[in-house]
Amino acid sequence: MFYRFNAHRATKSQPTDTPTDRLPKKIAGKILFFQRGWAALMDRYSRKIPVKWLKTILIVFTLGAGTYCIYLIKGSIITQDTLRFKNIVLLRLWPFDPYEQKLKLQKQSAIGRYLDSLESKIKQDSLENPQQYHP
Numbered sequence: 103m104f105y106r107f108n109a110h111r112a113t114k115s116q117p118t119d120t121p122t123d124r125l126p127k128k129i130a131g132k133i134l135f136f137q138r139g140w141a142a143l144m145d146r147y148s149r150k151i152p153v154k155w156l157k158t159i160l161i162v163f164t165l166g167a168g169t170y171c172i173y174l175i176k177g178s179i180i181t182q183d184t185l186r187f188k189n190i191v192l193l194r195l196w197p198f199d200p201y202e203q204k205l206k207l208q209k210q211s212a213i214g215r216y217l218d219s220l221e222s223k224i225k226q227d228s229l230e231n232p233q234q235y236h237p
Contacts, residue, residue, distance in 0.1 A: 148156070
């Protein structure tokens with residue numbers, strides 16, 4: 103009544119390779135062969151180096167890479183021209199930034215001068231055309 107099927111006993115059919123699949127496998131096989139050979143060569147040479155030297159090389163490489171990373175992070179946060187922070191607000195050592203305050207005051211005074219010029223134009227226009235002026 104029931105079919106007795108054991109999956110582990112079933113014969114597996116090999117997938118047929120198409121010509122488009124053979125070329126990537128051939129290229130990958132050559133790359134893996136080169137990588138294994140290079141790894142074996144490096145393993146043979148590194149076994150000859152004393153352990154103290156290997157540790158020293160590791161420490162020097164780690165410190166160099168860490169220093170370079172810190173340099174890149176610093177370069178992305180602080181500009182070289184003005185040594186001011188770009189768009190990141192960090193904990194400030196002073197309660198105010200005098201340069202930022204100066205810029206803010208300059209912008210406010212420029213806006214005030216612009217509004218004053220508009221007001222003087224409105225007054226002059228109202229004196230010239232009194233029927234159009236509505237306070």
